[in-house]
Amino acid sequence: MSEMTILTVEEATSLSLDVLRHNGYSLAHAEAITRSVVAAQRDECHSHGLYRLIGCVETARNAGVDTQALPVLHDQSPGVVRVDAQRGCSLLAFETGLPTLIEKARRHGLAAMAINRCFHFSALWPEVEAISSQGLVGIAMTPTHPFVAPAGGTRPLLGTNPLAFSWPRPQGMPYTFDFATSEVARGEIELHRRAGKSIPAHWAMDGEGNPTTDPAAALTGAMRTFGGHKGSALSTMIGLLAGPLIGDVLGHETAPANAEGTGKPFHGELVIALSPQAFLGSEAEHHLRHAETLFDEILDQGARLPSQRRFEARERTRRDGMRLPKGLVDELKELMR
Amino acid sequence: MSEMTILTVEEATSLSLDVLRHNGYSLAHAEAITRSVVAAQRDECHSHGLYRLIGCVETARNAGVDTQALPVLHDQSPGVVRVDAQRGCSLLAFETGLPTLIEKARRHGLAAMAINRCFHFSALWPEVEAISSQGLVGIAMTPTHPFVAPAGGTRPLLGTNPLAFSWPRPQGMPYTFDFATSEVARGEIELHRRAGKSIPAHWAMDGEGNPTTDPAAALTGAMRTFGGHKGSALSTMIGLLAGPLIGDVLGHETAPANAEGTGKPFHGELVIALSPQAFLGSEAEHHLRHAETLFDEILDQGARLPSQRRFEARERTRRDGMRLPKGLVDELKELMR
Numbered sequence: 250m251s252e253m254t255i256l257t258v259e260e261a262t263s264l265s266l267d268v269l270r271h272n273g274y275s276l277a278h279a280e281a282i283t284r285s286v287v288a289a290q291r292d293e294c295h296s297h298g299l300y301r302l303i304g305c306v307e308t309a310r311n312a313g314v315d316t317q318a319l320p321v322l323h324d325q326s327p328g329v330v331r332v333d334a335q336r337g338c339s340l341l342a343f344e345t346g347l348p349t350l351i352e353k354a355r356r357h358g359l360a361a362m363a364i365n366r367c368f369h370f371s372a373l374w375p376e377v378e379a380i381s382s383q384g385l386v387g388i389a390m391t392p393t394h395p396f397v398a399p400a401g402g403t404r405p406l407l408g409t410n411p412l413a414f415s416w417p418r419p420q421g422m423p424y425t426f427d428f429a430t431s432e433v434a435r436g437e438i439e440l441h442r443r444a445g446k447s448i449p450a451h452w453a454m455d456g457e458g459n460p461t462t463d464p465a466a467a468l469t470g471a472m473r474t475f476g477g478h479k480g481s482a483l484s485t486m487i488g489l490l491a492g493p494l495i496g497d498v499l500g501h502e503t504a505p506a507n508a509e510g511t512g513k514p515f516h517g518e519l520v521i522a523l524s525p526q527a528f529l530g531s532e533a534e535h536h537l538r539h540a541e542t543l544f545d546e547i548l549d550q551g552a553r554l555p556s557q558r559r560f561e562a563r564e565r566t567r568r569d570g571m572r573l574p575k576g577l578v579d580e581l582k583e584l585m586r
Numbered sequence: 587m588s589e590m591t592i593l594t595v596e597e598a599t600s601l602s603l604d605v606l607r608h609n610g611y612s613l614a615h616a617e618a619i620t621r622s623v624v625a626a627q628r629d630e631c632h633s634h635g636l637y638r639l640i641g642c643v644e645t646a647r648n649a650g651v652d653t654q655a656l657p658v659l660h661d662q663s664p665g666v667v668r669v670d671a672q673r674g675c676s677l678l679a680f681e682t683g684l685p686t687l688i689e690k691a692r693r694h695g696l697a698a699m700a701i702n703r704c705f706h707f708s709a710l711w712p713e714v715e716a717i718s719s720q721g722l723v724g725i726a727m728t729p730t731h732p733f734v735a736p737a738g739g740t741r742p743l744l745g746t747n748p749l750a751f752s753w754p755r756p757q758g759m760p761y762t763f764d765f766a767t768s769e770v771a772r773g774e775i776e777l778h779r780r781a782g783k784s785i786p787a788h789w790a791m792d793g794e795g796n797p798t799t800d801p802a803a804a805l806t807g808a809m810r811t812f813g814g815h816k817g818s819a820l821s822t823m824i825g826l827l828a829g830p831l832i833g834d835v836l837g838h839e840t841a842p843a844n845a846e847g848t849g850k851p852f853h854g855e856l857v858i859a860l861s862p863q864a865f866l867g868s869e870a871e872h873h874l875r876h877a878e879t880l881f882d883e884i885l886d887q888g889a890r891l892p893s894q895r896r897f898e899a900r901e902r903t904r905r906d907g908m909r910l911p912k913g914l915v916d917e918l919k920e921l922m923r
Binding site: 325326327328329331356357358359360361363386398399400401402403404406412414416424426428430475476477478479480482483485486488489490492493494495496499500501521523525527528529530532536537539540542543546547550551552553555 | 662663664665666668693694695696697698700723735736737738739740741743749751753761763765767812813814815816817819820822823825826827829830831832833836837838858860862864865866867869873874876877879880883884887888889890892
């Protein structure tokens with residue numbers, strides 16, 4: 250067990266801002282990135298937490314991302330706002346477009362935000378929860394990275410294409426999910442390789458398209474979507490909506506742009522907001538309360554709601570602070586030398 | 587092998603209209619239902635084809651559905667049209683709202699149609715294809731019937747909650763899928779029971795929530811969603827969007843309303859249309875052409891597109907007419923006595 254250290258949310262925020270500022274990120278980008286990684290760390294989503302700052306710095310240092318980019322907002326149509334991230338990080342583009350998205354959804358019933366040409370590394374649930382926290386329903390999707398074969402295929406083509414959804418609840422936490430449409434996270438296969446363990450045969454295929462239990466062969470082969478041909482269809486839908494529909498690239502075009510693999514994949518993200526008030530007028534409150542019976546019935550069966558563990562972690566952090574490997578904190582401090 | 591008979595599309599249309607009119611459906615309802623079942627039969631989707639007329643007649647005879655209902659259109663907000671089916675069949679409500687949905691999507695970028703209080707028996711792909719045939723992207727979902735347990739649960743709660751999607755292609759057929767979020771169709775389990783065959787253990791659970799290979803136990807127990815907790819999350823999203831968001835019932839409330847099981851479940855349907863032209867302006871054509879590279883890559887791997895078999899059947903029907911069991915045609919003719 251590695252040595253752990255405790256940070257308060259304020260200390261983690263301050264560390265993140267310092268690391269990003271020291272490595273050239275503008276204050277606006279540093280703040281947007283910090284909000285996302287600190288939220289993930291607070292919820293004990295380590296893989297999207299402070300650890301991601303290492304990748305952000307690496308990307309800044311090899312000039313794969315524009316650390317100063319100013320997102321440009323286009324009011325495309327009554328229901329659509331487009332934000333050109335200008336090869337900067339997606340998170341500032343999202344924050345730039347969010348007020349317009351919310352306003353459009355409230356006025357029209359539903360609205361879409363297309364984020365284009367962004368460097369994207371973050372979880373989607375903080376974004377859909379930014380929408381549900383304002384009483385709207387949020388949906389988000391993005392098309393990277395092309396590690397996944399379509400059902401019946403043999404080669405990487407589709408992204409791991411995550412889908413996130415958040416439903417506002419009258420009391421307490423929203424109903425939120427955020428999942429990759431690959432059978433498992435790529436990191437899971439990498440962990441098995443490091444540990445010298447075999448993987449279940451339905452996770453991936455080798456370079457010839459045959460099922461494999463060898464994680465190394467899987468990593469040079471192709472991952473499968475979850476749920477067979479249905480998951481593959483869903484993943485294809487996400488690739489189309491968060492790609493050509495918003496004038497951006499397809500999943501298999503999001504691979505690093507240069508031969509050294511250092512250039513970042515710039516691509517798009519689609520965010521949709523729906524307003525129960527605009528759909529239902531004065532009946533909205535009644536129907537949002539009624540939706541609670543579904544959650545009650547799920548819990549009553551002994552099943553869990555998707556983000557329950559994360560919300561419990563959030564409570565724990567509020568009480569006890571964040572537990573981080575001391576090695577990670579040291580590594581982040583190294584990045585300021 | 588049962589004796590087969592060949593009908594032209596015109597003969598099938600005429601038979602369907604006669605059966606429905608004889609059993610009390612208004613001309614408008616009879617025509618809307620006929621368009622749907624004939625389209626399904628043409629594509630050799632037998633389970634949503636002319637066979638469904640038997641259920642339509644049964645429902646009309648036991649007064650579960652209003653065969654004369656006139657759908658009422660509410661222009662709810664700039665992006666939302668609501669159609670109250672008034673306890674009539676969903677299909678006429680869909681056709682009533684479609685022009686408004688398309689017009690709103692073209693103007694705003696995206697729009698939603700909420701169909702409320704409808705009797706629903708049809709496949710969703712004819713509806714999303716009605717949208718993609720006009721150059722827009724179509725998405726549809728509906729929350730029946732409550733046969734499915736949430737992941738980690740033990741009892742029926744979620745509907746089989748189908749999701750359909752259709753993407754317009756510059757040439758030829760659209761990219762369309764339409765799948766239930768249950769692991770398999772309920773009919774598949776029923777077929778196994780009739781054939782005295784066992785079912786795979788991951789399809790369903792018995793009344794105690796244990797995995798079962800006995801189809802009879804599965805039918806009185808609960809089906810599973812496809813894709814484990816991810817499929818369950820997706821199904822829950824569909825239940826919320828095509829339920830409380832549109833002011834209609836949840837999946838578990840769509841069970842037959844009376845003790846005899848004859849009263850029909852009236853519920854809602856959500857249809858969303860997105861306009862590439864409104865998202866992209868003059869760039870739309872370029873990006874729709876670019877999307878073709880994804881389909882080319884899928885086919886190039888030897889994988890199939892979701893509706894390929896159906897489109898091949900459509901060609902076959904165009905050439906050779908519809909092959910139907912003679913017994914079914916006789917049964918339909920009986921319904922006119």
